[in-house]
C-alpha cells in the first residue's frame with residue numbers, strides 16, 4: 216500500500232525528531248470532534264509504544280459521546296487542568312498539532328502553542344499556516360486520522376497500531392467522512408479502514424457509541440430547529456438554521472448537541488448551500504456545508520474569520536446574532552453568483 220499523506224522528506228524529518236525518547240504533547244482544535252480526538256489519541260498510543268512520554272492536550276472538554284474513546288481518560292483538557300495543559304503545550308520537547316492549521320484554533324492555548332519551538336503539523340484543512348518545523352498537509356485526505364495511519368506506516372510502525380489505537384483512528388475516518396459518504400472518501404480511505412478492521416476494530420460498536428447516544432433534549436432541540444428556525448431561500452438554493460441562546464437554554468444545551476444540525480439543510484431537494492448560525496456565549500458561530508464546486512471556506516475566510524474545507528467550513532463573528540445573519544444574507548448572493556451551479 217502507498218501512503219499518500221506521508222512524503223519522504225517530512226517522514227525523514229519526523230524520524231529524526233523521534234530518534235530518541237522524547238517528552239511529547241499532542242494538541243488539537245477547540246471543540247474537538249471525532250477526528251480531532253481519534254487522530255490525537257491514536258497517535259499518542261503509538262508514540263507511547265515507541266518509548267516516548269506522550270500526552271494529549273485538548274483546548275476544551277469534548278462532547279460526552281466521545282468520552283468512551285480509548286485513552287481519553289488520560290488526556291488533559293485546558294478548561295479543567297489549565298496550568299498543566301499550558302505547561303505541557305509550552306514546554307514539551309515536541310508538540311504535535313493535529314487536525315487544525317491556524318494557531319487561533321486552540322483557544323486559550325494559543326500563546327503556549329506559539330511559544331513551543333518544535334512543532335509537527337498533521338492536518339487536512341486548506342491553507343495551512345507555516346506554524347511548524349515539520350508539516351504534513353494533505354487537503355485530499357478524508358481525515359487527519361487517515362493521515363496518522365499513513366505517517367505511522369511510512370515510519371515503519373504500522374505494527375504498533377493496536378486495537379485501541381485502531382479504534383481511535385477508525386472513529387476519525389468514519390466521522391470526518393460522514394460514515395464514508397463524502398467525496399473525500401477514496402479507495403485509500405477504505406483501504407485504511409480495512410487495515411484498521413484487521414486490528415479487530417468493530418465498526419458497528421463505534422457507530423453506535425457516536426451516533427446512538429442522543430439525549431431526549433438533544434433530539435427535541437433538533438426538532439425545534441427544523442420546525443421553527445429553518446428558512447429556505449429557493450432562489451439562492453440555500454437553507455439556513457439560526458439558533459438563539461434562549462433556544463439552546465430552553466433545551467438544556469450540552470456541548471455537541473448541535474453537531475450535524477447543518478447537514479439537514481443540505482438534505483433538502485435542490486439546496487446547494489446550508490448554513491447553521493448559532494449564538495455562543497461570546498461569539499456567533501457559523502457552519503456552512505455545500506454541494507459541488509461551491510467553496511464555502513473561501514466565503515467564510517473572506518467575511519467571517521473562518522476556514523476549513525471546500526464543502527464544509529466554519530467561521531465566527533463578534534457582532535450580535537441578528538447583525539451576523541443580516542450580513543450573511545447580504546454577502547451571500549454575490550458569492551453564489553461567482554460560483555454558478
Ligand code: 5GP
Nearest residue numbers: 502503520521522523524527528529530531
Ligand atoms: P464546523 O462547521 O463543523 O464547526 O466545522 C467545519 C470545518 O471548518 C471543520 O473542518 C473545522 O475545522 C473548520 N472550522 C470551523 N470553524 C472554524 C473557524 O472558526 N476557523 C477556521 N479556520 N476553520 C474552522
Ligand code: MN
Nearest residue numbers: 250314359391
Ligand atoms: Mn478532521
